[in-house]
Structure formats: C-alpha cells, structure tokens
Amino acid sequence: MSIEDGTFVQKYDLLGCIQCGRCTGGCPVTVRTDLNVRRFVYDTVDDDHLEELSEKHEIWDCTTCNTCAVRCPKGLDPFEVLIGLRSLQVEEGNIQPTARDALESIFNNGNPWGKPRARRCDWMQDIDGVDEVRILEEGEKVDVLIHTCCTACYDPRIMPIAQSLVKVLEKAGVDYGFVGEEESDCGSEVRRLGEEGLFEMLDEDNTELFGQYEYERLVCLSPHCFNSFKNEYANIDKPVLHYTQLIAELIEDKKLEFKGEIADKVVFHDPCYLGKKNLVFDEPRYVLSQIPGVELLEFNRSKERSLCCEGGGGKMWVESESKMERLAEVRMADASSLGAKIVAVACPFCLLTLEDALKAKGLEEEMRVADILELLDEVL
Numbered sequence: 001m002s003i004e005d006g007t008f009v010q011k012y013d014l015l016g017c018i019q020c021g022r023c024t025g026g027c028p029v030t031v032r033t034d035l036n037v038r039r040f041v042y043d044t045v046d047d048d049h050l051e052e053l054s055e056k057h058e059i060w061d062c063t064t065c066n067t068c069a070v071r072c073p074k075g076l077d078p079f080e081v082l083i084g085l086r087s088l089q090v091e092e093g094n095i096q097p098t099a100r101d102a103l104e105s106i107f108n109n110g111n112p113w114g115k116p117r118a119r120r121c122d123w124m125q126d127i128d129g130v131d132e133v134r135i136l137e138e139g140e141k142v143d144v145l146i147h148t149c150c151t152a153c154y155d156p157r158i159m160p161i162a163q164s165l166v167k168v169l170e171k172a173g174v175d176y177g178f179v180g181e182e183e184s185d186c187g188s189e190v191r192r193l194g195e196e197g198l199f200e201m202l203d204e205d206n207t208e209l210f211g212q213y214e215y216e217r218l219v220c221l222s223p224h225c226f227n228s229f230k231n232e233y234a235n236i237d238k239p240v241l242h243y244t245q246l247i248a249e250l251i252e253d254k255k256l257e258f259k260g261e262i263a264d265k266v267v268f269h270d271p272c273y274l275g276k277k278n279l280v281f282d283e284p285r286y287v288l289s290q291i292p293g294v295e296l297l298e299f300n301r302s303k304e305r306s307l308c309c310e311g312g313g314g315k316m317w318v319e320s321e322s323k324m325e326r327l328a329e330v331r332m333a334d335a336s337s338l339g340a341k342i343v344a345v346a347c348p349f350c351l352l353t354l355e356d357a358l359k360a361k362g363l364e365e366e367m368r369v370a371d372i373l374e375l376l377d378e379v380l
C-alpha cells in the first residue's frame, strides 16, 4: 500500500478512537518494548506523519496477538495501524534481512524457511502404522482437505506433529487428503510483515489450488493458516477448521478409542490466532479433558486474557530489542507455579517459542511442552 491509496483515517476508522488507552493497557509487549499502540492510533490520523511514524522501530515489536482489538470498546483493530506502517517500510525495502529472506523464500519456494519445494512432503515418509499418506490428484473428491503449514513440513521439531495428525485421521477412518508439493505458505505472516502484494498473490494461488479438488472442509494444522483461510482469503467458500475442532468432533462421534493414559497435570496455552482471534476456546480443552488420566489446569491469564508467546506477527523473523524477560519465559514460569507437568499447545509457533523458553528457564526436568496431537499419539 502507499499513502496515496487512502488515508489511515478511513482505512482503520481512526476517528472512532476515544483515546481510552485500553489497547495499550492490555498490550503484552508494551511492558518489554517501547510500543504504545494508542499513541500510533492517535498520531496516524495526520497523513503528513505516516512516513516518519513508519520509521519507528517499535512498529516491529507488535506480535499481532489481537489483545488490543479484544479490549477496544469502539471495535477497532489498533494493531492493523502498525501493519499499515510496516507496509510503507516494506515498499521501500526497509525490513530486517531475516524477514526479507523469509519473504523471498515464500515467493520462490512457497515456504519461509529457505527450503526447496521438492522437500515439502519429506515428512510423509516412515510414519508408524501408515503405509502411504494420501496426496490428492486434480479433480479428486475428499471429505477433509488438509493444509499442513510450512513449519510442520520442514522444521524437524514440528514434522512429527503432522505425522501424528495423519495417524489420528487414519485411526478415526477420516476420508482425508493432502495437496502435496504444490502446497504453499498461507501468507499469514506475509500480511503481518506488511507485504500485501505477496499476500494477494498467495490468496489467489492457494484458492485456485484448493479449487482443483472436490472437498467438504479445509482443516489446518496451524491457527495462523486457519485464520488466513477462514477470515482473510477472498474466495474460499468451504468451512475452514482448526484440527482441534475436527478431533473434538471425532471424539464426540466415538470415532477414536483411547488405549493409554497420561496421568499428569496439563495446562493449555491458548494460541492467539485460535483463541483471541477466532474464539475457539472449548474444543482444545475438550480434547485434552477426554484423555484418560489428564488433570486439566487453567492459567490465570487464559482464553481472551491469554498471554501471547511472541511467535506471531512475523516475529519468528524479526527480533525485538529488550532486556526484559520474554513473554514465553513468563508463561513457563506461570506454568511452573501452577504445578503443571505438561504445557499443551495447538500451534507450531507456540511449541517452538515455549520450548525455547522452557530450556532458557532450565525447567526441562520439571515439565514438558507438547502439542495436543503429540499427546493423542501417546494414548490412541
């Protein structure tokens, strides 16, 4: 976008702001960085200052966790102003090299991790008890089309989670299929880094790709992909689900039989893009509560008040300067004081950031971080 495209006032409804400060009051990164989102909402009313405001380093501190939008009494999305300012910088090529590399890799290879497209399906090899993962041919019919998430395709820590999903689907007898090597990044982080043109390209390409199949529902492994396809793509007309929603349904329909137990205290960390952004709070808790032996705890800050792990908003590729403890470390300290043995997650970014924090806090002996799919894999 450019300043000539229209003012921020119109695009973000800035005159609706009453400067109450609830956005900044709720912002989890305000305490550890210079970011004051209320101030940006106020200052961007004046078009003449947009370029100068976009040069402020703190626009890159926002994790797009959605807390400010949840708290705003006027229904604004304050963080979108920061994404708009990022767009101005991206247009000028002013972006951290790590983020630039991620965007270039998405354009060239369909994933942000600098990996070749030809390796996108390597994770499908050697899955215990699964002869072959179904990759769909053009025109094929299937009940559930799965979008894997680039991080699950390439990150060795996350690949087993995609494998666990396949095992669960096989056990429940779900009619499912994958796109294969042609699958591309959903564009969630692209949009949040301010690269609107690339996001629009991914929207068109992925919509055309999914349209090659006759599917009933699109199911996503990551809440970030789920949110993009569900809320931001212009032309996906089929229901989009996060995997926890599908599994909750399978358990309710008695399609899954638990053979083992996990006799531990488990606390669920709400991913921002599943919880605060899409209000999916119950299904992950229901799935965990059905695992024999699990004692489900709650964080003090949970659901709409959940603490962000700082993995979203493009922050996997943009560093913030702060001497204060990372939010993920605060989260692990909270889990420790609750007496949790397992911090259950349902998002690849949450898993990576919280597991790093677990190590940084030296809590590996005391507890573990696990995706819900990994826990299911242990008991089905």
Ligand code: SF4
Pocket (backbone or CB within 6 Å): 016, 017, 018, 019, 020, 021, 022, 023, 024, 038, 041, 068, 071, 072, 073, 074, 075, 076, 078
């Ligand atoms: S919460 Fe909403 S109304 Fe209040 S200052 Fe922030 S943007 Fe303005």
Ligand code: SF4
Pocket (backbone or CB within 6 Å): 023, 026, 027, 028, 029, 030, 037, 061, 062, 063, 064, 065, 066, 067, 068, 069, 078, 079
């Ligand atoms: S989205 Fe989250 S991190 Fe960004 S300004 Fe809003 S509350 Fe702060």
